[in-house]
Amino acid sequence: MPIIYLQHPAHGFKIANMELEAEFDEQNGWERYNPDTPSAPEVAAPANALDVKRRRSRPPVEVAAAE
Numbered sequence: 001m002p003i004i005y006l007q008h009p010a011h012g013f014k015i016a017n018m019e020l021e022a023e024f025d026e027q028n029g030w031e032r033y034n035p036d037t038p039s040a041p042e043v044a045a046p047a048n049a050l051d052v053k054r055r056r057s058r059p060p061v062e063v064a065a066a067e
Contacts, residue, residue: 006030 004016008030016022022032 005033005035007033 001017002019004019004022005013006016006022006025007013010029014025014030016025022030026032
């Protein structure tokens with residue numbers, strides 16, 4: 001039994017079990033794809049994005065020493 005991978009821009013991904021089913025789906029906007037082949041390289045975050053310090057929501061409160 002063949003496994004045919006299909007993708008659709010609005011409906012996502014699906015697997016067809018028969019060639020006839022895949023051909024029918026292709027008439028309705030589905031496209032075949034190979035899941036083992038990467039479609040686009042992933043872009044890594046810039047190195048300096050990890051070095052950004054987060055601001056505090058409010059300034060720290062100083063506690064006065066009781067004398």
